[in-house]
Amino acid sequence: MKMPGLFFVWFLCICVCLPSAVLGNGNGYVLDKPVTELCLNCLCEALSECNATAICINPKIGTCGIFRITNDYWVDAGKLTINGEHPDTEHAFINCANDPHCAADTIQNYMHQFNQDCNGDGEMDCHDYARIHMLGGFSCEGELPYFYQSKFEECIVNYQEQGFE
């Protein structure tokens, strides 16, 4: 469990730290990156155990990729695409959601837009992003699914014990 997580941090770093211009974000723009890589890692651990096998869990609702992103979420985040794909092409959403780098940038854009203190602790941090990601930008105070919440908290505590923020 720990190894794939650490691998993913490394993997994300390779992808996300490289200038976006080199990798190309298609037609969308990544404005800034409020979400740390440790936070992204705990989100994907809780959502999919960071299993990067390209997959859409529920093709109708379309929750795709390691962050289980929906089409609506992707639209709200500015329709980022990979390989210069036009955002209106049929597979633009699925291709982005199944690409860890494009999916992570989609989260950054979504959080940039919906950044708020969901749990009322006076801070905007990963705990809020976990809520916004699962519950959306307009109802993030609600109840989180138990499995998701416990996996997420476990991941955060794990990093804290290792001395990470």
Ligand SMILES: *[C@@H]1O[C@H](CO)[C@@H](O)[C@H](O)[C@H]1NC(C)=O
């Ligand atoms: C990742 O997901 C795929 C598709 O669901 C599955 O076949 C595979 O066993 C998973 N890999 C791991 C390491 O869990």
